[in-house]
Amino acid sequence: MSDHPGRPLHVEARIQHHPSRANLIPALVKSLGDLPVAVVKNDTDPPSPWAGYQECMADLPDCSHMLIVQDDTIVARNFAPAVRQIAAAKPDEPVCLYLSYLPRDVSVQATKAMHQNRRFVRVNLRSFLPIVAVLWPREKLEAFRAWAQANPGLPGVGRHAPVRSDDAMGGRWKMIERQTVWACVPSIVEHPDTEPSTIGRKQMWGRDRGRSAHLFTEDALAYDWAAGT
Numbered sequence: 386m387s388d389h390p391g392r393p394l395h396v397e398a399r400i401q402h403h404p405s406r407a408n409l410i411p412a413l414v415k416s417l418g419d420l421p422v423a424v425v426k427n428d429t430d431p432p433s434p435w436a437g438y439q440e441c442m443a444d445l446p447d448c449s450h451m452l453i454v455q456d457d458t459i460v461a462r463n464f465a466p467a468v469r470q471i472a473a474a475k476p477d478e479p480v481c482l483y484l485s486y487l488p489r490d491v492s493v494q495a496t497k498a499m500h501q502n503r504r505f506v507r508v509n510l511r512s513f514l515p516i517v518a519v520l521w522p523r524e525k526l527e528a529f530r531a532w533a534q535a536n537p538g539l540p541g542v543g544r545h546a547p548v549r550s551d552d553a554m555g556g557r558w559k560m561i562e563r564q565t566v567w568a569c570v571p572s573i574v575e576h577p578d579t580e581p582s583t584i585g586r587k588q589m590w591g592r593d594r595g596r597s598a599h600l601f602t603e604d605a606l607a608y609d610w611a612a613g614t
Contacts, residue, residue: 397421398452418465438551442530454518461573467605483574488512492599508566514555518574571600
């Protein structure tokens with residue numbers, strides 16, 4: 386049950402944007418359909434996905450859910466109505482709209498779910514958070530932001546070295562706070578891996594399976610998102 390049953394479902398979107406990818410923005414904004422969209426630019430040097438994500442979490446509008454999506458993604462047809470269906474199906478917990486081959490344990494469960502016609506799998510507590518495109522209930526996003534402000538570092542990162550990984554910070558919040566996070570099956574967002582990684586990750590061979598969708602549908606309304614887990 387929602388913590389705010391009187392709040393109507395209203396989804397807005399923010400694009401986590403680095404200015405080196407300005408050419409990608411018009412097509413992505415158009416593909417998000419009638420969702421209200423803000424482009425949140427971060428030009429930290431060196432580029433920091435985590436710094437950009439923190440800006441996307443700040444000063445939230447009056448909405449029930451906020452979609453934060455990376456600027457180098459593409460989305461399925463009929464994206465906006467499918468997102469609203471997913472928000473209605475999982476109103477109180479974050480949902481990853483993109484899942485890659487990694488975390489491997491989650492992608493294995495997603496494959497099983499696909500065969501069983503189940504639409505959601507839980508992202509394990511100890512897995513990193515696939516943060517390429519996450520649909521956040523507003524209250525959960527506010528809780529993540531407050532936690533991050535109180536816990537700015539990561540184990541193994543030098544005391545004065547800034548954290549750059551948004552996946553890692555999201556995963557640590559999920560684990561420490563024991564948060565339930567879902568991934569939709571199939572993914573309705575693809576990360577085509579045609580743009581250089583802003584965090585400096587290098588591909589070891591051809592297409593990086595860790596940076597592209599394990600399962601992706603071309604039509605987001607080809608599936609019944611009310612079917613549950």
